[in-house]
Structures are given as C-alpha cells and as structure tokens.
Amino acid sequence: MLKVQDIRTEYRLNPMGIDAESPRFSWHLVSDKQNVKQTSYELTVQAAGQEPWTTKAVSEEILEIAYTGPKLQSRTRYTITVTVTDNYGEQATAESWFETGIAKEEWQAKWIESDHKVTTQDGNGGLLSKPTKRDPEEFLAPPTVFSKVFTVGKPVAQARLYATAHGVYDFTVNGVRTDDRFLAPDFTPYDKWLTYQTYDITDALQSGDNKLAITVADGWYSGCVGLTGGVNSYGKRHALLAQLEIRYEDGSSEIIASDESFAATEEEIVYADLYVGEKHDYTRESKALNVSAADHGLDILTASDKDPVRIWREIPCVEIFTDTIGNTVLDFGQVTAGFVRFTVRGEKGQVIGMEHGEILKENGEFFVNFEGAARQYDEFVLSGGEQQIQPRYTFHGFRYVRLVNFPEDIRPEDFTALALSSDTRDTLQFECNDPRLNRLWQNTVWSQKANTIAIPTDCPQREKAGWTGDMQVFSATIVQNTDSNAFLSSWLRMMAMEQMKAGQIPMIIPYVPEYTMIGNFFDHTSACWGDAVEVAPFRMYRAYGNKRILEQMYPSIQRWIGFIEEKAANHIPLKHRLNPKYWFNKKAKELQKYLWNTGLHYGDWMVPSKTSGSMAGAAKGILTKALVVPAYYCYTLQITAQIAEILGKTEDVKKYRATIEKVKEAYDYYYIRKDGTMPTDLQGVYVLTLHFGLIPEHKRENAAKTLIKMIEDNGNRLDTGFASTEFLLDTLCEIGRPDKAYELLWQEEAPSWLYEVKSGATSIWECWDAKLPNGKVQTVSYNHYAYGCVDDWIYRHIVGLTAIEPAYRKFRVEPHPQCGLTHVKESFRSPYGDIVVEWKNEDAFSLQVEVPVGTEAEIVLPNGQTHTVGSGTYSF
Ligand code: BGC
Helix, strand or coil: CCEEEEEEECCECCCEEECCCCCEEEEEEECCCCCCCEEEEEEEEEECCCCCEEEEECCCCCCCEECCCCCCCCCCEEEEEEEEEECCCCEEEEEEEEEECCCHHHCCCCEEEECCCCCCCCCCCCCCCCCCCCCHHHHCCCCEEEEEEEEECCCEEEEEEEEEEECEEEEEECCECCCCCECECCCCCCCCCEEEEEEECHHHCCCEEEEEEEEEECHHHHCCECCCCECCCCCCCCEEEEEEEEEECCCCEEEEECCCCCEEEECCEEEEECCCEEEEECCCCCEEECEEEECCCCCCEEECCCCCEEEEEEEECCEEEECCCCCEEEEEEEEEEEEEEEEEEECCCCEEEEEEECCECCCCCECCCCCCCCCCEEEEECCCEEEEECCCCCCEEEEEEEEECCCCCCCHHHEEEEEEEECCEECEEEEECCHHHHHHHHHHHHHHHHCEECEECCCCCCCCCCEHHHHHHHHHHHHHHEECHHHHHHHHHHHHHHCCCCCCCCCECCCCHHHHHHHHHCCCCCCCCCCHHHHHHHHHHHHHCCHHHHHHHHHHHHHHHHHHHHHHHHCCCHHHHCCHHHHHCHHHHHHHCCCCCCCCCCCCCCCCCCCCCCHHHHHHHHHHHHHHHHHHHHHHHHHHHHHHHHCCCHHHHHHHHHHHHHHHHHHHHHHCCCCCCCCCCCHHHHHHHHHCCCCCHHHHHHHHHHHHHHHHHCCCCCCCCCCCHHHHHHHHHHCCCHHHHHHHHHCCCCCCHHHHHHCCCCCCCCCCCCECCCCCECCCCCCCCHHHHHHHHHHHHHHCEEECCHHHCEEEECCCHHHCCCEEEEEEEECCEEEEEEEEECCCEEEEEEECCCCEEEEECCCCCEEEECCEEEEC
C-alpha cells in the first residue's frame, strides 16, 4: 500500500507561527511494492472558511514544493492535503498543518521593561581567567516576572500567545508551565534580528480569573557570555513583548497585550545566568518593580524559523559517591548539557549547591575542567519540607555534580539530568559488531546534541559560542545524524547578517562583542573557520536537496572569497618581502597573488604534537597556519565553483576554476619541493595538499609515501587537528592505503578516536589527549563535536552509503568489509524516506538494502559486481 508520510512545512513538522510568504512543502512516500515512483501529486492548502489553493503536477518531485497561492493570512491555521499517484496507479492521501504568525501591524502589545537591578561587568580578570570568586549576587540581576490577571467570561474556542523578550523567557498560565520549550527566543544577533514565538494556550485557560506570568532572565542578551564573561552584549534591561489573543466560541475575540498595566516582580530566583548558574531562594518575599513602556520597535522582529530547545533526554543518576576528599558527587554516567531536576527534603533556609564538571581526576576527585567565566554552580535556599527543583534559564556541561551541603537523606532516584537540545529530528542509527565503534558513534551524537542548543556551539560548559570552524568540519556529519535543515538555515541567516564590511565571516556566529577583542588580532576570521559560509550550505544541499540555502548564501560566499582574494593579492609575508629573489622573479611575484598566507589563523588547531592538552597549548595550533591557510583557499574555491555550477552561474564557475589553477600553481611553486615533500612536517598539511589536489601528479606518490611514513613514525597514530582530521581517512583511501585508514580507526593509543573510548569517554573531547595516557586530566572541554566528523567517513566508507544526487535521490552503497568488522547496520531517514544498509561478513559477505520510494541505488559489492535498483528491499 502506498502512503504519504512526514509532510513538512519549511523543513518542520507542524510549525506554529511561521511567517514565510511562500512556504515550501516536502513529504515522502512508503510502499510495499518495488520500483515505486510518484508520478503526480496534488497539494491543497486551506484554512477554515477560505477558498482552498491547489497545485497539481505530473512530477516525481516531493521536496520543496513552494506555495504560490494568494497571500497567506496571519494568525491562521492551514491544513495541507497531499494526494499522490504512483507508477502502479495507486493513490494515497495525507494531511498535515502549519500555522501563520502575527503580522507586524497586528501587534498591539508594547515593549515593556522593569526597573530591575542591572547586571554589571563582574571584572573577573579577562581571558582564560579562573571563575570569579565574587558572589554572583553582587553583579547579576534577578529575572523579572511580568504578569497580568485577566478574566475569561465566555467559552474559549482558541487562545494564542505571541511573545518575545530581551533575555530568555518562559511563561506559566495559572501557575502551570504549558509549553516545553527552554531559552526562548533562542540566540540571534539581537541587534539585527529577534524572533517571536507562537504558543497554543487554549487548554490552559479557565473560566473566571486567569494569570499569565512571563519570566525574563538575562540570557545571551544581557548575561555573561564567552570566555571573559562580558555582560550586556545587547542591552541592559529585561524587556517583554507579549500579546495574548482569545477567540471565543461566540465569534468575538479579545486581546491582552503587554503594556504598563502589567505587573513586574522579582520572585524566588535570585539570578539566572547561562555561564554562572542559577540561584533560587525559596524563603524570599516577592518584590514589586515598576513597569514602563520602552521603544524597541518591531523592525527586526520575525517569527521563529526553527524548532525550539527542548529536553532531549532524561538521564537517571547512576551513582552517588564520596570522592577522595570527601565531596558528595552524583554520576549520571554520561557527559551532557542541561541541568539537574531533583527532589530534596531539607530545612527552611538551608543553602545547598550543585557544581558541575565533566570528568573526575585520576584519583576519583571531583574536577572543574573549564576556565573562563563559566562557574556552572547552582544554589538553592530551601523552603523546608519536600521540594522538587530545577533551573530553567541556564545550562551546564556535565556528567558529575558535586553536592554542597545537601541533607543526608538523598538517593540516586532523587536526581535526573535533563539534557537540552534544539529539537532537530534524529535521522540516523548506526550499530556494528564492535562495541567500541558503537560507543564512538554515540559519543558523537551526544556531543552534537549538547552543542546544538539554540545555535551550533564549540562546547556547552566553557564558551557556548557559535565557533564557525567547529561546525564547518562537522557539517557533513550533522546533516546525516539529524534533520538540521531548519536549524542550520537559521544559523546561516545569522552568518549572512554578521558578515563584516570587508567580507570576513566572523569566527563566531552570533558575533558577540565579547569576542571582538580576540577577533581584532585575527581580522575577525580565520581560514577553515570562515569557510562554514560555503561548506555548510553545500553539505545541506547534498543531504537535503536544499537549493534555496545555496541561493541565499551565494552573495555572502562571493564576498568571503573577495576578502580572501584581496588578502592574497595585497598582503605579502615579510619573509617574501625581505627576500631579494622575490623582487626580481616575475613569476614569484605574480604567483604570490594567489596565496593567502598572511594574518593570524587557527591553523590545524589542536594538532596533538603541538598542543599539550591545555588551552595555552592549544594556542600553539596557530603556529601550524602556514600552508593550512593557502590550502584552504583552494578548498573554498573548489566548493564555491561547485555551488556556482549548481546555481547555473557559468561565468563564476569559469572564474573560480581559473583561480583554482593559479592557486595550485602558486602553492606548488612556493611550498612543494621537487620530491613532493613540504617545509612543514605535519600530517595535516600533507592531508590537505593531497586531498585538495594541490600537488602535481608527478609529486603525488612521494608526498603520499611521506604521509604514510609520518603516520608510521608516530606509532601508527594520527597527528591532525581541526582543519585536517575530516579528510585524513579519505586521503589514505585516495592514495590507495585504506589499510592505514583502518589502522588509525582501530588505534587505541593516544591520539586516536578509540583512545577516548577506551579511556571511558561518553562524548567527543576537545583535544585528543584531554585525559593524558598517565591518567592526568586537563582543563579542557570534554564535549566538542569537531573530531566526531569521522562519522561521515564511517557512513560513507564503512557502511558505504553515499549520496550521488542531492537528497539521496540517487545513492551508492559500496561497503568495505576489509575494515575488519563482521556486521554493520545503518538506518537513515533520508528526505525520500528510510534507507537501511546492513551487511555481514562472517563466512560469506551478505548485504541487505532498503531503498525508499522515488530513489535509485547503485550497489557495488566487494566482489566488484554492480547492480542498479529502484525502491524496495534487496538482499545480495
Ligand atoms: C573553541 C574552539 C574554537 C577555537 C578557535 C576555542 O576556544 O573551543 O573549538 O574553534 O577556540 O580556535
């Protein structure tokens, strides 16, 4: 039977409150027959009491069908009905819905502010300083609770709340938290873009008096951000814009809009800060504040364009233990990001605390593994009796929690870790016969989830910042692990907004002022980091078929290349300028124009041989920038030339291809010796040079040999950082040495992926030896997804699943049982539906493949046989 499933609007299932003028719809089909294709579709969009809009086509297309009907009405629920016919003549129909948000002119609400105490700079000593010793109460502001009591006198048909804030907010209706989202309105560059949210609160209203209470805490707007904990990045005051619209069954309606009639109070929360932590005092009296209207305008306001931050997993506490120095410590068995919900039975006025950390010292002692402004300490003054408590406006990176002054009477079941993550649908499951690889895969997923809270971040405990390089290298993996189409589109929209005048893509998006000081040294960007601008959209196009993101980002990509071009052409390294040869050699002078080889960059950040596992050591990664930067320029152009081709920009394709040739020539001329060796003995430089095709054919073999020798001299261990690890195993396969790739994959000595697993990691570490082989733990992050980029290679090479056409409309399955595994299975929800690949290599090789409706698979068996199949399930 044919079925239509998963009807999405703007990449989301049933989005509430969208404002796209021409939303796009997608779906996928399932059928129990083979070789099924959609032959035509009919799509109807209709709201109650309105004329339906219908579009029909004889077409196989199921992705991104745009709405082109009459202007959509605001504040309206639309039903989408999709009817399809397949090549067997079978028909299927399914329904879904979306709801539009509020039009700008319909806001009757005023921005309101309270006269709360303002968060002030804590002056904790700048970059890489230890967490402040000062009492956060001195410098952080208590959240403001804005509230309004109103009366409902008639039966309610529907009620919607439209709201946003300066800060992060949530709300209750009659004391009940009716929505499960956290940290609204998410993090955007608030000076340029703010989103509002739409909530259905129909069921929360009661007849008679009702109370709406909206709590606004500092969040990214005015709280601590970044390493140094700079505050008030976007403004000093909590502000609220909220409009509640009640439609009654009798057809009338009523609007309750934020204005000076709202009350404002400070309640039990003493402070709530994303970096520092949260303090609740349940003995505190409520304090009234004054409310005034503020003129923040609506110019930069749009509807939310992605799914909210929610609780992704609830993790039970596995153990409570006493460490070597007497601390009571909770172990959740998993590094995660979020906070702890707990039940406590204490005395009135008893002050208890919770400090969060990701790893224990080798002797089992609780350890604070991060530097900077992050304090990760929550504190609670109890009211007495049994209480259930949880923070709401902060999150921490942790596995362990040190309990301070808790009552004796505690049990593991009193504590649950709530793992937060932006709601991106999980789309991939991987398992194989080697538990170590399964654990590595899970570690990547956990690190991804912990670092996709509102924006993609480097780490959830120290910086929580949108470092572009981290996502750049991880983008091929994230687009397979989850449906992050809306999530990444939203981040890239911010990237385009934050792009600087000269074309730089800032190294952090949103580019919070906190980071501009570091940014000044770096021209605000770095090779490999800024490249998120073309790499992430390209990966999204390949995985999701999202061509719009390429169109949207293309101008930014061109400006980014313009910036690099200018740097290459007009900035000459001192070494060259001082060399008389350079001045008399026309070729040298001419080719220099194609080398981006000046400025500060992060290079192959975190190269293990250059870093000692500390942040200060990490800074040495910068020393590896030579060659990494000019090599990346070639990559930037290669990806961009492909994008230009997809967009049909023929002239640009020609121009970029011509520049690629020049860059290659210059790179070879300046950096590659006659024998194929290079002046930098870093594995990563050889990887980039070989993988990007920067080396002439006749030098390739020796460069490849040199790379192998470096790996062998290093005890068959990798020595690559952020910029090159993604390509390491591919490069080894390309030079005909997949055996070395397997050796690195299965390596258990540091640095390696399985070393982390062997050392008990439950997430991906920031640096390969975060925990040194002698057991000593470093003050670094134990939750960075960057090195999890190996998953993409595992999917493509080990499982053998690669997209040939965007969105896996056509794909290849080419397993590599030589990798040493005997059983591998991947289930992947592609845009066309589930692709399942399962192979076994016990006595003989066998393969099972599930091919979704509307797609075609090219099967390449280890014996060289190939088959091309349409949808269905097949065994080989
Ligand atoms: C972050 C990285 C980031 C880097 C820049 C670090 O502090 O945690 O992941 O990319 O700075 O090199």
